[in-house]
Amino acid sequence: MSATKQRREPPPIPQPLAPLIDAHTHLDACGARNADDVRAILDRAASAGVQAVVTIADDLEAARWAAEAADWDPRVYAAVALHPTRANALTPEARSVIERLAAHPRVVAVGETGMDLYWPGRLEGCAEPADQREAFAWHIDLAKRxxxxxxxxNRDADAAVLDVLRAEGAPETVIFHCFSSGAAMARACIDEGWLLSLSGTVSFKNARDLREAVPLIPADQMLVETDAPFLTPHPFRGAPNEPYCLPYTVRALAEVLSRPAETIAEQTSATAKRVYGLASCWN
Structure with missing residues (x-):
């Protein structure tokens, strides 16, 4: 077997670390198509201590699927929005669909939305910054409503994201998924009371700015996520990610913080339950 094929083998299930909640994942992109697929992914996650996940939509089809998947398994919750790179698809019909889905009791967040200044000009059909700003403002209003x-x-867009949030007025609860910026952005978010969700990037040795920012984050403003199937933590970078891999990220985070992984698991789970309102619908 070649080194490339070996690198793409799924990581082994890690030693369990509980309780954990995956604050941001994409079950559909992990290959889930139906209730049986979702149950299998969540059973693997449970074997590693991951008790629940929030599956995220980035287009209209994914939004419909995520809301439906949240009814298939009590360990699954959902978030709905159009990804900023798809902001040019936010038609009146799309807005109506997202508004309807956002009212679903197991849809616990509006997202992922925001700004991505990396892909315009690189990705054909990617929404331009002006369209992204308009869509971001609309999603902010939906979160408030x-x-x-x-x-x-937020990708390569720290200043733009802050500008839109301040111009529109941020909703009560704001979560920066897969926070990958440096200390200055971390301080700006922390001062506003916003939450920072950390993914496998915290385990990457070249993520120097992020690793310097992480110790600034108060425990009650920190979440953990996989962003699966992307951003598989070291040493499995390049392999397919799944919610069961979350303990790898949390243990890497524990090394950065010199804090017990068990403590981080307990604190981030409590924070996820609080900010997503999971306590009222926990099964």
């Missing part, structure tokens, strides 16, 4: 957390995607 529904009273649900706003989940932000």
């Amino acid at each position: 529904t009273g649900k957390p706003l989940m932000i995607h």
Whole structure:
């Protein structure tokens, strides 16, 4: 077997670390198509201590699927929005569908939305920054109207994201998914009371700015996520990610913070239950 094929083998299930909640994953992109697929992914996750996940939509089809999947298994919750790179698809019909889905009791956040200044000009059909800003503002308003957390995607867009949030007025709860910025952005978010969700990137040795920012994050403003099937933590980078891999990220985070992984698991799970309102619908 070649080194490339070996690298693409799924990581082994890690030593369990509980309780954990995967604050941001994409079950459909992990290959789930139906209730049996979802149950299998969540059973693997449970074997590693992951008790629940929030599956995220990035287009209209994924939004419909995520809301439906949240009814298939009590360990699954959902978030709905159009990804910023698809902001040019936010038609009146799309807005109506997302508004309807956002009212679903197991849809616990509006997201992922925000700004992505990396892909315009690189990806054919990618929404331009002006379209992204308009869509981001609309999602901010939806989060306010529904009273649900706003989940932000931010790639190469620190200043733009902050500008839109300040211009529109941030909703009560804001989550920066897969936070990958440096200390200055971390401080700006922390000062506003926003939450920072950390993914497998915290285990990457070249993520120096992020690793310097992580110790600044208060325990009650920190979440953990896989963003599966992307961002598989070291030493499995390049292999397919799944919610069961979350303990690898948490143990890497524990090394950065010099804090017990068990403590991080307990604190981030408590925070996820609080900010997503899971306590009222926990099964």
